[in-house]
Amino acid sequence: MVDDSEFDYISWIKEQTKHGKNVLVGIGDDASVIDIGSGRKLVVTTDTVIEGVHCRLEDGAVLIGRKSLAVSISDLAAMGCPADYCVIAATLTKDTPRDFADDIYRGIRTIADVYKVDLVGGDVTTGKGPLSITTTVFGIAEGLEPVLRTGSQVGDAICVTGSLGGSLRGKHLRFEPRLTAGIELNRTFQVTSMIDISDGLVQDLAHLIEHRAFHGADIFAEAVPVSDDARALEADDGKSALEHALHDGEDFELCFTCSETVAQALVEGGVCGVSVSRIGTITDSGAIRLLKKGEAPSILSPDGYVHRFGQDG
Amino acid sequence: MVDDSEFDYISWIKEQTKHGKNVLVGIGDDASVIDIGSGRKLVVTTDTVIEGVHCRLEDGAVLIGRKSLAVSISDLAAMGCPADYCVIAATLTKDTPRDFADDIYRGIRTIADVYKVDLVGGDVTTGKGPLSITTTVFGIAEGLEPVLRTGSQVGDAICVTGSLGGSLRGKHLRFEPRLTAGIELNRTFQVTSMIDISDGLVQDLAHLIEHRAFHGADIFAEAVPVSDDARALEADDGKSALEHALHDGEDFELCFTCSETVAQALVEGGVCGVSVSRIGTITDSGAIRLLKKGEAPSILSPDGYVHRFGQDG
Structure with a gap:
């Protein structure tokens, strides 16, 4: 798929997808928002960082790991909501040395610790490459209304x-x-x-x-x-x-x-x-x-x- | 990384990672469990399905999409908990035809609709290949204690x-x-x-x-x-x-x-x-x-x- 058509594809998916009543914000904002009752909202985002597109192996495992989580934290920042937990799916390759894999984790932890994001689970797969890391970050917003992309008024x-x-x-x-x-x-x-x-x-x-x-x-x-x-x-x-x-x-x-x-x-x-x-x-x-x-x-x-x-x- | 070392790597990560008090189950079960208050628990799992490891392009886009979500739903089944919401990160390639991408979505929807999983968000990336899809599925368990891997007794x-x-x-x-x-x-x-x-x-x-x-x-x-x-x-x-x-x-x-x-x-x-x-x-x-x-x-x-x-x- 050529680059520009990613946006078309996402628009098409958005049109095809209907949400249940608890989904306050679905596809199309920085994160999704789900009403989980008792006045609280679950705010969730997922992002993939892939070698050759968002990073290079030469950048080093620590910075690659760091970036993979930082981009998802940034999405919750854009909602004005906390980033409390994450799950991470890492696809390594047969050529990934174990210490490189360890450094990816260390990079993830450097930023998880600063922003107090609790790494609660994940998945590790070995493929033919390239290396890619998908982070899903979620926060629980209480007494805080997520900021959407759609709220601006003329004159703002x-x-x-x-x-x-x-x-x-x-x-x-x-x-x-x-x-x-x-x-x-x-x-x-x-x-x-x-x-x-x-x-x-x-x-x-x-x-x-x-x-x-x-x-x-x-x-x-x-x-x-x-x-x-x-x-x-x-x-x-x-x-x-x-x-x-x-x-x-x-x-x-x-x-x-x-x-x-x-x-x-x-x-x-x-x-x-x-x-x-x-x-x-x-x-x-x-x-x-x-x-x-x-x-x-x-x-x-x-x-x-x-x-x-x-x-x- | 050779295949067996995935398990070593995950064990090492588990040892390195400390969880906050609301995390009832962290790394190492089919899904993670977070106490979200009011007697409810958020149960979450993430999984990657990657071409060449878990599927082949010849399997067809519909079945690849279907499988990518089905494996995560299966993890929540193993916790005895509902699968309510999902976010999906798809990494396509420059050679992925648009109708193949559409069929991946259709495959995801076939199973999402059957099991009533609400697709609330996602990410689409174009990489050098192979195709891979990471699904993160969430459920909210109310009045239901997640079933862990650790509860068996001698004689069961x-x-x-x-x-x-x-x-x-x-x-x-x-x-x-x-x-x-x-x-x-x-x-x-x-x-x-x-x-x-x-x-x-x-x-x-x-x-x-x-x-x-x-x-x-x-x-x-x-x-x-x-x-x-x-x-x-x-x-x-x-x-x-x-x-x-x-x-x-x-x-x-x-x-x-x-x-x-x-x-x-x-x-x-x-x-x-x-x-x-x-x-x-x-x-x-x-x-x-x-x-x-x-x-x-x-x-x-x-x-x-x-x-x-x-x-x-």
């Missing part, structure tokens, strides 16, 4: 945590999932919608406006927090640092919407030690536009940048 | 559902997970321990006695329910039908222990339309022995038969 401020672009230089392996910040944004700051940036800012932001045909977003070019990695890549590949910040994937920062007042408070004070930038506004233009001082607005197409090693060099 | 009867052996002839793809029977065995029949037969009767039975060093099991050769498939294989490969029944994997029948009285009732009446055979007794011999009329007992080593296509022909 658009914000992001941290800085963006160039994650391929190392952040895609070493990033801190914004779990504490995500929960705090939910609990204290009434954010209206949220997503983690895995496919690129513009592509992921598109998911925050697609629930209304007329919804659009204006991004203020000068306000986008361009990372040092994005600047370093600009020097290498000629694509501007801003383009890297807009389209590079796997920064795993949070992109969210909120009121103007909340945005101002967050820009001033950050959240849980993480900086927040207010980068734009939800509009009724039906498009994502880039506003640059002294230039006419340009339309951004939401084709993110997806890391792909191996086949593509 | 050993029983199995259905018939055993030769699943490679097709049952390994088409089996019905014994979910209704498993729940009923738990709810009504006070079974003391249970496991599903994925690696072979002897190998899986070994997991029901390993919690006590002196525990053993006597199997009555004439009582083992040998399947027609096992007999058919005997004609082909010279291994006896009984050997197939004792060691072939992927029958996904239930093996459980209970009192003599319960065993007798189950053998007479079956459970939820499934036949039950009483095949042996838990002993204090520390070994698994095969008792055959007119012969001296023989010791069975618990090396099951694992389906492996591809590399091994």
Whole structure:
């Protein structure tokens, strides 16, 4: 299946699938939400990290293990909900040395321990390769309403945590999932919608406006927090640092919407030690536009940048 | 990693991993059990089905999809607990045709619909191959104590559902997970321990006695329910039908222990339309022995038969 058709396939699956009454959020958000009674919700996400697509063996087993769990924790961060437990299915190969396998576990534990995710079970399979790890992370939300992708209103401020672009230089392996910040944004700051940036800012932001045909977003070019990695890549590949910040994937920062007042408070004070930038506004233009001082607005197409090693060099 | 070391690896992981107080069963049973309060327990399992190990492309997408979910449902059956929700991570390849991908979903749905498992989310990745599908299934047990591998006592009867052996002839793809029977065995029949037969009767039975060093099991050769498939294989490969029944994997029948009285009732009446055979007794011999009329007992080593296509022909 070619890359773009993954999205078509998921849309088709979503259309085919009906959920029971306890399923509050099904296919199509960062995580699913199930009403488990007594005012509590089970929030669950699953993600696969595969050698040759999301990591390379040369990255080392510890960082591969770490990333495999971090990406799922990041999905629960994007729901503003805790990540309490995980189960992990690892597919190793006949050539995987035992100490490499041990280091995968150690990498998983480094991040599980920091974010207090309890590894409760798993499965180990040996295949022909490539190596792949599927993590399923779930949290129990009590007194906390999961933040969906569909809550933004025209006029909401658009914000992001941290800085963006160039994650391929190392952040895609070493990033801190914004779990504490995500929960705090939910609990204290009434954010209206949220997503983690895995496919690129513009592509992921598109998911925050697609629930209304007329919804659009204006991004203020000068306000986008361009990372040092994005600047370093600009020097290498000629694509501007801003383009890297807009389209590079796997920064795993949070992109969210909120009121103007909340945005101002967050820009001033950050959240849980993480900086927040207010980068734009939800509009009724039906498009994502880039506003640059002294230039006419340009339309951004939401084709993110997806890391792909191996086949593509 | 060579095949046998998977078990060593999992044992090592189990030793390294400490669980929080809400984790009632962690790594090492068919599923994990988490106390979610109000007298309810979340029971969760994850499993990977991978092309070349558990299935072949020639088996067809529908049966591959079906099997990927059926194996996880079978794990919850072995806990005697319901299978309510699932998330599925599918790793396709660039060569996977879209209609093949659609048929994987259709296969998943055929079994999800029968067992009323709600598909609440997932992840789709495209890798270099082979195709693999990881399913994570959750159930919420209320008023139902999950059946563990560790509850058998010396003197308990050993029983199995259905018939055993030769699943490679097709049952390994088409089996019905014994979910209704498993729940009923738990709810009504006070079974003391249970496991599903994925690696072979002897190998899986070994997991029901390993919690006590002196525990053993006597199997009555004439009582083992040998399947027609096992007999058919005997004609082909010279291994006896009984050997197939004792060691072939992927029958996904239930093996459980209970009192003599319960065993007798189950053998007479079956459970939820499934036949039950009483095949042996838990002993204090520390070994698994095969008792055959007119012969001296023989010791069975618990090396099951694992389906492996591809590399091994």
